[in-house]
Amino acid sequence: MLEPLTTEEQQPPQVSLKRVLVLMAVIIGVGAIAGFAFGPAGFGLGVLAGGVLSFANYFWQRNSTRAIFAQAANGEKPILLGVRYILRYVLIGAVLWLIYMTGAFPIVAVVLGLAAFAFAVVLEGLIGIFSSFKGQGS
Numbered sequence: 001m002l003e004p005l006t007t008e009e010q011q012p013p014q015v016s017l018k019r020v021l022v023l024m025a026v027i028i029g030v031g032a033i034a035g036f037a038f039g040p041a042g043f044g045l046g047v048l049a050g051g052v053l054s055f056a057n058y059f060w061q062r063n064s065t066r067a068i069f070a071q072a073a074n075g076e077k078p079i080l081l082g083v084r085y086i087l088r089y090v091l092i093g094a095v096l097w098l099i100y101m102t103g104a105f106p107i108v109a110v111v112l113g114l115a116a117f118a119f120a121v122v123l124e125g126l127i128g129i130f131s132s133f134k135g136q137g138s
Contacts, residue, residue: 020120032048046105047109047112057092068085
């Protein structure tokens with residue numbers, strides 16, 4: 001017969017949003033330093049530019065989503081807020097297009113900086129996985 005590893009009810013590890021944002025900043029910083037050290041002159045600046053876009057995207061998305069749900073909870077249709085939510089994709093796409101067309105920064109560097117949130121979420125997940133193993137005493 002199979003028995004559970006523990007008789008205590010285990011809670012899944014909580015995702016720390018503050019830690020995700022800190023990880024995001026660290027990833028951007030490390031990427032920029034690596035870009036300055038090992039890439040062409042603009043690569044580090046491109047990672048920083050993408051990181052700024054990533055933070056702007058995150059906070060714009062968070063505020064738009066909160067406003068949409070708050071308005072929907074009041075029984076209103078959040079049409080204008082929905083347009084604002086979608087507008088961030090258009091604006092970020094326009095900024096990426098402008099960077100690409102002008103060649104201001106290597107586009108790969110900007111996209112890597114923009115992906116910092118995704119990297120931070122993956123890293124947070126790995127931290128959660130490994131801290132749960134540590135908590136089990138394995």
